[in-house]
Amino acid sequence: MPSSRATPETGPGDDRSTDLIRWAAFSCFLVPVVLLWYGTSLAGATGTALGLAAVTAVCRVLLRRSERCAARLLDEDLDEDEAPQAHHRGRHQRTGTGSHRGRRHSGGNSPVG
Template sequence: MSGPRTTPPQRPAPDTASDVVRWAAFSCVLVPVVLVWYGTSPAGAISTALGLATITWVCRLLLRESERHAARLAAEERAPHRGRHGRTGTGAHRGGRRNGGNTPVD
């Protein structure tokens, strides 16, 4: 007889945005070193590093914004739909005019 079955532990999803940013930061350091090694001026290598760092920073911002947007959409999919205007129940502003009861109006 076998013991109780347990489900394998769930691994968290890999954080691909952080991986991309790490590799980009690594290239911001590596590319200028290679450029200087192959004879480019240090000023040219520094300007290349600054350009790469700027592009990396902007891409990081866009990735984070995309993650927030995806998380917001996932949360909205899980939340129940609350109707046309997001209100529940029968509020005072629902429907037509009301005159206070079932008495005829003359």
């Protein structure tokens, strides 16, 4: 029986990162207003607004870049899943008798002395 809950489809303006950027832009407006309300100088509030806007812009660029890289990696993984390949274990995932090579001492938990 299919689930009654539909899977959300994300569009170009309907994802979490867009919401995050919107909240950050809102704070770029709200923080200077609050600073002015509490008596900070106009120059100080303006500097704060510009600083927050710069940080928000850099974060947006990095977030979009990260999303593009993640999407590209996901596409590559999906392409690799279609072609059968030999199972590969990383160098730290050995099993069997040779799995503890490189230890400094062979005697249980006794300290090296």
